[in-house]
Amino acid sequence: MPAEPRQYKSLDGYGYRPQRWDSLCTNRISGSRLFYGCNRKGNNLYANCLLALDAATGKKLWHYQLVHHDIWDRDPPAPPNLMTITRKGPDGRPIKVDVVALVTKQGFTFVFDRVTGKPVFPIKEVVFLQEVVRGEKARPTQPIPQWPAPLVRQAFTEKELNPFAADRNSLLNILKKSKYRIPMYSINW
Numbered sequence: 001m002p003a004e005p006r007q008y009k010s011l012d013g014y015g016y017r018p019q020r021w022d023s024l025c026t027n028r029i030s031g032s033r034l035f036y037g038c039n040r041k042g043n044n045l046y047a048n049c050l051l052a053l054d055a056a057t058g059k060k061l062w063h064y065q066l067v068h069h070d071i072w073d074r075d076p077p078a079p080p081n082l083m084t085i086t087r088k089g090p091d092g093r094p095i096k097v098d099v100v101a102l103v104t105k106q107g108f109t110f111v112f113d114r115v116t117g118k119p120v121f122p123i124k125e126v127v128f129l130q131e132v133v134r135g136e137k138a139r140p141t142q143p144i145p146q147w148p149a150p151l152v153r154q155a156f157t158e159k160e161l162n163p164f165a166a167d168r169n170s171l172l173n174i175l176k177k178s179k180y181r182i183p184m185y186s187i188n189w
Contacts, residue, residue: 023061025052025080025100025114044068048075050102050110052117062117066102066110068139077105082114107152108145122146 048067053060067074080102089095098114111120125141153160161171 023052023054023114025050025082044070050080050100050112052100064110064112064117066104066143068142071136071138074105076102078103085120103151107150109148109151110145121148
């Protein structure tokens with residue numbers, strides 16, 4: 001790592017920034033079969049997480065677990081995206097924030113400060129269904145970002161059924177009999 005911080009150009013001229021550009025952000029998936037977790041107890045801390053490493057030393061800078069003890073195959077499907085966003089600063093004036101964003105299979109977008117790893121937008125630990133196979137212990141909560149809104153539908157109800165489907169009544173009966181008519185979690189966007 002260079003001894004001097006890199007110079008960068010900003011809207012108000014030039015400044016110095018701590019040497020954090022030499023970090024690596026990567027997503028990690030589960031190390032074993034995703035649908036059966038009896039052989040891996042606990043949250044499986046570094047599985048299904050966003051991990052930031054110092055590229056020069058390999059030292060962990062920060063991490064955030066996106067799915068605790070994954071038994072649904074919800075590992076991140078794509079690499080993280082590095083970007084700069086504009087937010088309102090403490091004094092109300094716009095500031096640029098370097099972030100890392102990761103989109104999930106559920107259509108959620110997690111956004112973190114690239115340097116500190118702190119969530120840019122609120123993330124809530126939401127209670128999840130606890131029905132699992134014998135011997136399995138699902139985690140009671142999962143992290144769900146509160147903003148931005150998901151990219152995909154989070155529930156399927158009668159109003160989503162195509163009114164012109166030839167077998168609409170059959171599909172409606174299947175939906176009504178399903179014990180999973182409600183979303184796995186409840187959030188109002």
